[in-house]
Amino acid sequence: MVKGSRATIELIEIPGQPVFISLATAITRDIERGRLKPGDPLPGTRALAKILKIHRNTVDAAYHELTMQGWLVAEASRGTFVARDLPVLATTAASLPPAMRPAAARTGTPPPPLLRFSDGVPDPRLLPHAELARAFRRSLSTPAFLASDGSDDPLGSTALRAALAGYLSQERGLALSEDDIIVTRGSQMALFLAASAILAPGQAIAVEEPGYPLAWRAFRAAGARVIGVPVGAHGLDVERLAAVLAREPALRAVYVTPHHHYPTTVTLGAGHRLKLIELARRHGLAIIEDDYDHEYRFEGRPVLPLAARAASGTSVVFVGSLSKLLAPGIRLGYAVAEAGVLRRMAAQREAIDRQGDLPLEQAVAALLRDGELGRHARKARRIYHGRRDHLAAELRRHLAAELAFDVPAGGLAIWARARGGIDTIAWSAAARRAGLEVRPGAAFCLDESAAPQAFRLGFANLNEPEISRAVKMLKRTRPATAR
């Protein structure tokens, strides 16, 4: 116990790490565990050094590190305090690709970034925390939860499916009932289950390139081959898809993000939509439509999904995410599919995961039903609209010579193309060393050698001061050739 503050800090040295890092880690753990609360004073550096029998400079270094990361705030002549407004920070080590992260996290290198342009996630700080927690508490005493013996419907809670059916009918022009929907662990599981249900091992699925690498991983985990099709100014190049079809008899499905193409954010044009549906119908190609951030449309009206337009002869699996509406740490997605596909998806889901978390599904169903989630979406859309415009303004102000972009009509990221052949891989590596994580075009390509020189800059989970800082870090770390 350190005198002069309420804090008790126990230093456990992490092998192979400098002592100040071990101390910083101990302090962040105490904050995460709630032992140190926002606004709490930290012990003076001299007092803590004495008690822990370490050099005062070491305590200083730990406090400095955490102040830089935003965990602590130093106030002149008053001392050091736990920040009241804890920042968007990686608390686990992060690097690309994510699958490689555990080992890296274990060895403690690279250090976590100070700021991160996400791939386009919402801001968990905006979540209606109290309402969600209350709904969760209530659902722990519903008869459905109390009667659950772990063999509930692998399609997910009836309450959530019914609420989703209502929501999607109203918002996406899909005429649905709860029997047409499977609730999944984020859209990731929906993609895996859809591919497992549609494709036999060795069959192929066409994907947009650049595109969404985690979808490719889901499809490969389901035993499918993944074939890239180029993306133009209006989304997937349907002519090129037709050419691939002509030479690939094993091609049985196509994966598209027509509303806001991932990563470039363009919307698939109306003519392309019709051509794609017609091509799919003619060749018996299943369409997996990933409508991952439909809610976030800032200009004009959202475009109706392919699933709402496709003729009855076309098999569309429509995939969506509630994580984009709530927070990325809450893993809820869903898929809408025809009965046979849905049944196969449910059987596979049961084999790998049995069923979802009933209390969470029921809680989110309640928020959807009583309009809380709709109110939240409207508020979030307003805020993200402001953040989008702020990022666009900052990029124009600081990086107009290096980056070109169109302000996207929707979605939670700006696709910024590097001018004059700037190497965005080198740039992102330099940014990473300075503490800014940013994804270059190569992160979204099957064939990195043909990757566009660009960045996907997710803006929604950063507030305006954070966006300004991130743009400045990006500017500071641009390659010398570009200066």
Place this chain on the structure above:
Amino acid sequence: MVKGSRATIELIEIPGQPVFISLATAITRDIERGRLKPGDPLPGTRALAKILKIHRNTVDAAYHELTMQGWLVAEASRGTFVARDLPVLATTAASLPPAMRPAAARTGTPPPPLLRFSDGVPDPRLLPHAELARAFRRSLSTPAFLASDGSDDPLGSTALRAALAGYLSQERGLALSEDDIIVTRGSQMALFLAASAILAPGQAIAVEEPGYPLAWRAFRAAGARVIGVPVGAHGLDVERLAAVLAREPALRAVYVTPHHHYPTTVTLGAGHRLKLIELARRHGLAIIEDDYDHEYRFEGRPVLPLAARAASGTSVVFVGSLSKLLAPGIRLGYAVAEAGVLRRMAAQREAIDRQGDLPLEQAVAALLRDGELGRHARKARRIYHGRRDHLAAELRRHLAAELAFDVPAGGLAIWARARGGIDTIAWSAAARRAGLEVRPGAAFCLDESAAPQAFRLGFANLNEPEISRAVKMLKRTRPATAR
């Protein structure tokens, strides 16, 4: 609106069902939706009959049915009320196997059972609801949650892995750190990931027969072949496993439930354990050890897992379940494995599911860390001990002529063998028609024709009056040949 009570009951006739069932269904729906709350008075039978224009006997029959099921309570001269203490009841249609359930649930047949001998799940009514809800609420404002961008560690939250490492080191004799653990969606996902990491498609895994069919589904979903090995009085027959090994070069793994064999509850004997480990070492066979209800040991001390004994040359993936400690509707499991296997499991997990639900994982970590879960386990063990003894007494009293069993030293089910060749499939079908769900031996076998005539009778999620009612229903429905 029915006068004299706050209840509004709308009767929607279910085609093909007697009117009293439609009415009973409407009332349970109103209770589930919260329109009728625990303790609320129901309308008088005469008044309700008049308003709904049905016969008073029909209302009587519906009330009677729901009183038998425990939804309603009749109080002499005061009337009928919604029960204050709602029972363990299936609120969704249920039948075996679960994968077939959605369609059945949709058509509304068969009607939900009134009571169910589960396969051995805990009682969600005992869960420390308030503590879990509070911990969940807190974890929605931790920096880890607020900073999550959906690309956290696929191994699971550091907080939960650290808490589990401490718990398993103390309770299971496993010397672990958080880096040796992956947190999964229930043990089901752990089994799927383990098989995916260990086996190449077409390779085989030996399983106990009778055994755990959902594990077989997980292994098959991972592309593996499943080969049954008989189980004797001391668990898996290791000699028979050796014989299978001799003729099956593709056999690369074995799945065992050594602590309480599923479904028969026997503990794998010490000699068999040593032989199994030695056989695995000699043939380079990986062991998947499913220690699904370790905590529930009523007599003697829990036996240490194989994973705590295996020499360093043997690859053991140790799988456990937090759902057995919490509630089956909360899907948290984990696996402990060597670094290479763990890395492959994490990569596959990321492909199919990305990561777990951070708020839930952090909440459970807090309960584990502050001892709440340990206290809950001790309390639950005491209660389940009583329920086990009560079921044993009731079986002896009512079904001694039909069923033989050993009182299990641990686990949440009694394995009751039918005497004199009674057909347990026919018996369970008759029980099902009367509203009791019970699983016959054939439900646990690859080869149903060789299935033991037995029942697995899970007792933990039924209280003592419910156990008594279930045993009476089982007695009432025994085949005529057995009377």
